[in-house]
Amino acid sequence: MPSDAATIEELLQPLRDDPKHSAVLLDVDGVLAPIVAQPDDAHMPETTRRPLIEVAKRYGTVACVSGRRASDARRIVSLGTIAYLGSHGSEVLLPGSIAPVLDGELMAWTQRVQAFAHDAFGEKLRRLRVRLEDKEAIAALHWRGVPDEDDALAAIEDVAEAAEKAGFVTHWGRKVLEIRPPVRIDKGAGLVGLLGETDLAAAVYVGDDVTDLDAFRGLSELQERGRLGYAVRVGVRSDETPVALEEEADTLVDGPEGVRGLLRALLL
Structure with a gap:
């Protein structure tokens, strides 16, 4: 380019x-x-x-x-x-x-997304120093700069699998996983x-x-x-x-x- x-x-x-x-x-x-x-x-x-x-x-x-x-x-x-x-x-x-x-449609999902994220944010993620960010209808898990980024990523991949099974949409960014409702x-x-x-x-x-x-x-x-x-x-x-x-x-x-x-x- x-x-x-x-x-x-x-x-x-x-x-x-x-x-x-x-x-x-x-x-x-x-x-x-x-x-x-x-x-x-x-x-x-x-x-x-x-x-x-x-x-x-x-x-x-x-x-x-x-x-x-x-x-x-x-x-x-x-x-x-x-x-x-x-x-x-x-x-x-x-x-x-x-x-x-x-967005009204997205806000209707907020409680469900956040409830899932807080349940998933257990002792293992806390020990790995993963950060949970509340963005209303989106929950984000960040692992940039944690002591062991590889272990953190492996644990977050498990959360992503569980989120998809629960009907949510997962979106990966640069050292962040977002859990989103199934709307655009x-x-x-x-x-x-x-x-x-x-x-x-x-x-x-x-x-x-x-x-x-x-x-x-x-x-x-x-x-x-x-x-x-x-x-x-x-x-x-x-x-x-x-x-x-x-x-x-x-x-x-x-x-x-x-x-x-x-x-x-x-x-x-």
């Missing part, structure tokens, strides 16, 4: 040509904020925040799309003038809003929900994980519906970059530093 600055500037030109009718859509962890061992320690550097503020002023739609809760994503980015799609698009926190709008939850659906009634000249999505492939496909869905003219899909390279992301991205940038350069390119 090409990733030099000239190529990226060329790919972004349709957005710069009509910024008020263009959308800038970004994942948070590994994109705006570097990946860290403890999720609560994640933060977006001020050197990234400054160009993001200017992008938010210039472009018609700017949103962060995260697997985290929307409120948590906004805490990390610390910018209230943009939208946040949290829990892979199942909750929407609009600019200036205090509380997110939740993905970043692509979230983007279509957010932008589906808006006619856009152009959009860029920037992501680093397998869940961002759904967002790439969400842009294609908007194009097929006639709601979006031009789309560019940017993958963020790291030592954990999924092969599928490299294959489906239009271009790649190197880590959050490369994303910062992309934001500055949008301001040229």
Whole structure:
């Protein structure tokens, strides 16, 4: 994949040509904020925040799309003038809003998902220092940075098998397993929900994980519906970059530093 600055500037030109009718859509962890061992320690550097503020002023739609809760994503980015799609698009926190709008169908599953997750989160997972994250209709098990990641993964695989037998859907990410209800939850659906009634000249999505492939496909869905003219899909390279992301991205940038350069390119 090409990733030099000239190529990226060329790919972004349709957005710069009509910024008020263009959308800038970004994942948070590994994109705006570097990946860290403890999720609560994640933060977006001020050197990234400054160009993001200017992008938010210039472009018609700017949103962060995260697997985290929307409120948590906004805490990390610390910018209230943009939208946040949290829990892979199942909750929407609009600019200036205090509380997110939740998907009613998904919320009906919350108690069942969380009850299963808390029952499964037994002494073995605690001993292995696996972390359980409550995301309303999604429960996530994280094992990044635990003392024995291989043992933790083996134990979590057992949980995944039990979850599927119980009728839930499992979704694997970078050192995280999500237990979801058997209804559609993905970043692509979230983007279509957010932008589906808006006619856009152009959009860029920037992501680093397998869940961002759904967002790439969400842009294609908007194009097929006639709601979006031009789309560019940017993958963020790291030592954990999924092969599928490299294959489906239009271009790649190197880590959050490369994303910062992309934001500055949008301001040229």
